[in-house]
Amino acid sequence: MSNQDSALSRLLVTKPLDALLRESQESGEHSLKRVLGPVNLITLGIGAIIGAGIFVLTGSAAANYAGPAIVLSFVLAGIACVFAGLCYAEFASLIPIAGSAYTYGYATLGELFAWIIGWDLILEYAFGAATVASGWSGYLLSFLNDFGIHIPPQLTGAPGTALVWYQDNWQHFDRIKATLETSLTADQIAQLPHMVASFNLVAFLAILGITTILVIGIKESANFNSAIVIVKLAIVMIFIGIVGYFVFTHPDETITKNWKHFIPPNLGEFGKFGWSGIARAASVIFFAYIGFDAVSTAAQEAKNPQKDMPIGIMGSLFICTILYIVVAGLLTAVVPYTSLNVSDPVAVGIDATGIKWGGFLVKLGAIFGLGTVMLVMMLGQSRVFYSMAHDGLLPKWAGEVHPRFRTPWISTMIVGGFVAFFGALLPINVLGELVSIGTLLAFVIVCAGVWLLRRRRPDLARPFKTPWVPFVPIMGIVVSSALMLFLPLDTWLRLIIWLVIGLTTYFSYGRYHSKLAKGLESRSRLIVFGAALNIVSSLTAIWAYSYIETHKLVAEQTATLDFAKSTLYVTAGVLAIGVVLMIVGSVRKK
Numbered sequence: 001m002s003n004q005d006s007a008l009s010r011l012l013v014t015k016p017l018d019a020l021l022r023e024s025q026e027s028g029e030h031s032l033k034r035v036l037g038p039v040n041l042i043t044l045g046i047g048a049i050i051g052a053g054i055f056v057l058t059g060s061a062a063a064n065y066a067g068p069a070i071v072l073s074f075v076l077a078g079i080a081c082v083f084a085g086l087c088y089a090e091f092a093s094l095i096p097i098a099g100s101a102y103t104y105g106y107a108t109l110g111e112l113f114a115w116i117i118g119w120d121l122i123l124e125y126a127f128g129a130a131t132v133a134s135g136w137s138g139y140l141l142s143f144l145n146d147f148g149i150h151i152p153p154q155l156t157g158a159p160g161t162a163l164v165w166y167q168d169n170w171q172h173f174d175r176i177k178a179t180l181e182t183s184l185t186a187d188q189i190a191q192l193p194h195m196v197a198s199f200n201l202v203a204f205l206a207i208l209g210i211t212t213i214l215v216i217g218i219k220e221s222a223n224f225n226s227a228i229v230i231v232k233l234a235i236v237m238i239f240i241g242i243v244g245y246f247v248f249t250h251p252d253e254t255i256t257k258n259w260k261h262f263i264p265p266n267l268g269e270f271g272k273f274g275w276s277g278i279a280r281a282a283s284v285i286f287f288a289y290i291g292f293d294a295v296s297t298a299a300q301e302a303k304n305p306q307k308d309m310p311i312g313i314m315g316s317l318f319i320c321t322i323l324y325i326v327v328a329g330l331l332t333a334v335v336p337y338t339s340l341n342v343s344d345p346v347a348v349g350i351d352a353t354g355i356k357w358g359g360f361l362v363k364l365g366a367i368f369g370l371g372t373v374m375l376v377m378m379l380g381q382s383r384v385f386y387s388m389a390h391d392g393l394l395p396k397w398a399g400e401v402h403p404r405f406r407t408p409w410i411s412t413m414i415v416g417g418f419v420a421f422f423g424a425l426l427p428i429n430v431l432g433e434l435v436s437i438g439t440l441l442a443f444v445i446v447c448a449g450v451w452l453l454r455r456r457r458p459d460l461a462r463p464f465k466t467p468w469v470p471f472v473p474i475m476g477i478v479v480s481s482a483l484m485l486f487l488p489l490d491t492w493l494r495l496i497i498w499l500v501i502g503l504t505t506y507f508s509y510g511r512y513h514s515k516l517a518k519g520l521e522s523r524s525r526l527i528v529f530g531a532a533l534n535i536v537s538s539l540t541a542i543w544a545y546s547y548i549e550t551h552k553l554v555a556e557q558t559a560t561l562d563f564a565k566s567t568l569y570v571t572a573g574v575l576a577i578g579v580v581l582m583i584v585g586s587v588r589k590k
Contacts, residue, residue: 012110014107014111015391037303038311038315040312045316045317047232051366054324054327054369055139055344055346056344058070060341061284062331063338067261067263067273068263069277070278070337072263073278073281073285074282074325076278076483077283077285078325080443081289084447086466088313089310089466090310090466092295092310093307101446102384104445106391114393115510118384119498119503120498123435124377124438124439126381127434127438129210130207132374133206133370133424134423136202136206136371139366139367142169143364145169154198155201158197161197163196163197164180203424204420204424207416211417211419214378214407215407215413231365232372235361239330239346239358243334243353263278284436290435310464335352344362344366378415378419381415381419382407382411386401386411387399392515397411399411434491444476447473451474493568496576497571497572500534504535507585529581530577531582533577537578541572544565
């Protein structure tokens with residue numbers, strides 16, 4: 001075998017299933033504790049899924065993309081999740097070990113693809129938790145405001161977020177700009193008190209609190225999550241009961257009026273209503289479904305993973321899909337979709353029924369709901385780091401298990417620290433689409449992995465078998481890929497930059513410390529040069545991206561902003577060159 005073939009084989013080496021199964025049977029103070037049953041797993045999934053989708057994204061997606069047809073968008077996104085969920089269920093029962101899609105990719109596609117998936121999952125879990133933390137802070141601030149408790153506005157938003165004092169409350173200017181322009185003159189808007197936020201203290205403290213709960217123990221975290229899920233579901237059912245009764249008794253004022261144009265005509269722009277708007281909305285609200293796959297990251301802590309993991313994954317997905325469709329339908333029936341581009345659309349829906357105390361309950365439900373989303377996403381991220389460190393791709397400390405709590409406490413604390421700062425420093429709209437595209441990419445790889453493993457190892461005993469293979473995996477790949485294509489071009493650019501940063505980390509560290517690939521003794525000059533090029537380009541891209549997003553919020557158009565946009569595209573090309581140099585250096589290593 002040539003040196004090139006040997007180096008390439010190291011990049012694509014797969015982890016034997018026998019080794020994975022042995023790891024899943026490990027016990028002792030350095031292993032994870034198996035304490036989760038099917039109810040815990042279902043509530044973990046519900047805790048992660050029900051949150052931003054119902055309480056935030058439903059209204060903005062309906063107002064901007066689909067109108068009342070947001071119901072069809074939820075159906076489309078739910079179908080994609082069903083295909084992916086069936087594939088996740090087979091892997092989770094076959095390979096009951098922490099790591100989720102990362103571990104599945106390692107067993108089927110090879111180390112390089114496994115690293116890409118693991119790095120990609122950071123977008124889903126860590127960045128997703130940061131995004132939710134930003135949204136959670138908005139509901140808590142509104143809730144506190146109802147009781148006359150006001151936090152300094154400078155500490156209520158990401159740096160550069162424009163705030164305006166309107167209706168006795170500090171509100172995000174970009175969210176209510178349209179409302180202000182229709183109800184006030186330009187001079188009146190200018191006379192309103194304005195402020196620019198500098199740090200989201202509420203989001204920061206929330207993540208630190210969730211991190212503490214996760215470090216204490218998985219059982220305590222699961223019980224805490226289960227209790228909150230019960231409260232959250234009760235509040236969602238109250239909304240369905242109140243609004244459903246109002247719609248049933250006032251059909252002319254609701255469905256007949258607000259569903260007159262169920263699929264609003266396209267405005268001449270792709271993704272702005274019509275059928276393309278339904279697809280665009282499905283891509284955007286896909287963030288709402290993120291969470292059911294997080295159940296699979298806890299496989300190594302399930303009592304009977306072969307039986308309980310499929311129940312947890314499919315059970316939570318089914319329950320939440322039904323709730324999403326019902327809530328979206330009632331919301332667009334009781335309120336014109338053009339009035340739903342607000343931060344609290346569900347509260348607006350209950351207010352439309354005349355029952356004012358309902359808004360209080362919705363805010364309370366959002367606080368609980370988004371809190372459990374943060375908990376499950378951060379749990380998933382720390383478990384992925386645990387698996388990657390166990391394989392040598394990350395430093396050993398990332399996989400250290402606390403001797404008393406039996407949780408990966410160091411990685412949990414580090415993830416919590418990063419997420420806390422992301423949630424405090426970045427606005428919620430910056431990361432939402434990145435999280436969706438990262439999750440969809442993981443879904444594509446998992447579906448491909450199930451199909452590939454069926455062909456390579458048809459002899460394996462599978463406690464749960466995905467039905468209709470290869471139809472289900474192929475449809476999962478097709479639908480998820482299609483939803484990715486409907487996301488904006490700049491989201492793809494951010495994904496590429498993020499993956500390039502990850503590949504730089506892999507070729508600089510992971511490849512030389514991998515337990516399975518045995519590592520290499522030294523790095524070629526091409527690898528060193530490519531890594532240096534990527535580090536400089538990544539820092540430049542991060543500056544350009546941060547500058548663009550921060551100044552876009554306050555609508556500043558300057559020469560520096562144009563320069564930052566051009567720089568972002570140039571650095572994307574330089575990053576690609578750096579990755580090519582590192583790959584060539586790896587393959588040519590002697």
